[in-house]
Amino acid sequence: MTQSPLTEPVLHVLLSLAEGPRHGYSIIKDVEQMSSGRVRLSTGTLYGALQRLLERGWIEAAEERDPSRGRRAYRLTSVGRRNLKQEFARMKNLTRLADLRMSRGRA
Amino acid sequence: MLQLYRLLLLLYPPAYRREFGEEMIAVFRQVQRDCENHGLKATFYFSLREVAGLLDGSIRERLLARCRSLQGGTMHAFRFPGWMIVAMVVVLMTVMMAIETARVMSTRGAAVSPHWGALLVPFGFAVLTLMCGLGIIGYGLLIALRRIVHQRMRQSLGKRP
Numbered sequence: 001m002t003q004s005p006l007t008e009p010v011l012h013v014l015l016s017l018a019e020g021p022r023h024g025y026s027i028i029k030d031v032e033q034m035s036s037g038r039v040r041l042s043t044g045t046l047y048g049a050l051q052r053l054l055e056r057g058w059i060e061a062a063e064e065r066d067p068s069r070g071r072r073a074y075r076l077t078s079v080g081r082r083n084l085k086q087e088f089a090r091m092k093n094l095t096r097l098a099d100l101r102m103s104r105g106r107a
Numbered sequence: 108m109l110q111l112y113r114l115l116l117l118l119y120p121p122a123y124r125r126e127f128g129e130e131m132i133a134v135f136r137q138v139q140r141d142c143e144n145h146g147l148k149a150t151f152y153f154s155l156r157e158v159a160g161l162l163d164g165s166i167r168e169r170l171l172a173r174c175r176s177l178q179g180g181t182m183h184a185f186r187f188p189g190w191m192i193v194a195m196v197v198v199l200m201t202v203m204m205a206i207e208t209a210r211v212m213s214t215r216g217a218a219v220s221p222h223w224g225a226l227l228v229p230f231g232f233a234v235l236t237l238m239c240g241l242g243i244i245g246y247g248l249l250i251a252l253r254r255i256v257h258q259r260m261r262q263s264l265g266k267r268p
Contacts, residue, residue: 023134024130024131024133024134025133025134025137025138028134028138040156041160042156042157042159042160042161042164043131043134043135043138043157043160043161044131044157044159044160044161044162044163044164044165045160045163045164046134047127047130047131047164048163048164048167048168050127051123051126051127051168071130071133071134072130
């Protein structure tokens with residue numbers, strides 16, 4: 001089935017989790033760093049994305065919630081990793097096509 | 108700001124707050140501390156971003172929760188009740204009996220009055236066939252409608268995050 005493209009916050013969250021499990025705060029900081037400060041996730045946006053990804057089984061809670069600190073870590077599942085790879089393949093194709101068309105346009 | 112944050116969290120559906128509320132507050136406090144170290148401007152933009160994020164997120168979650176409940180309700184509404192199946196079986200049996208009666212009468216040479224007997228059976232048969240046809244069409248429409256509603260619901264809920 002053809003999948004629609006991922007939104008930028010979701011893509012960044014998945015990219016952040018691709019390296020390993022992270023807590024919410026760590027994801028926000030990592031995304032900010034990855035995008036050179038261009039993408040700054042609010043907690044509302046982050047947890048909305050996390051909830052949808054959890055529902056779809058793309059990510060899972062890596063450990064039990066720590067009640068003293070009120071946080072838990074999330075990690076990519078195999079389904080999430082596979083879908084992320086598919087998304088990259090789609091983006092690569094798009095970039096290749098864009099390069100081709102742009103070079104033809106210049107010629 | 109934390110009080111405002113807690114207040115805005117109330118806009119989210121209760122299930123969502125139970126699942127993520129505590130965690131969101133903890134993360135918010137950490138990010139807030141960072142921003143306070145970067146000056147007033149950073150704190151101001153952070154506050155704006157958080158308020159906008161919470162408003163956007165709460166509306167989205169409310170809509171999703173409504174869609175989910177609507178989906179459940181629609182599925183229930185479009186489930187065919189038992190009486191409808193019984194009624195359809197009765198209609199089908201009546202049609203078959205009418206066909207059989209008509210066949211027997213035609214082979215016996217119409218024992219009833221030639222005028223009424225000739226009209227009654229075809230008329231009844233036509234009515235029953237019509238009812239049956241309408242039932243099948245209605246049944247088909249209901250199935251099509253059910254499929255469309257399910258597809259729409261799946262699309263609205265199944266949009267990639």
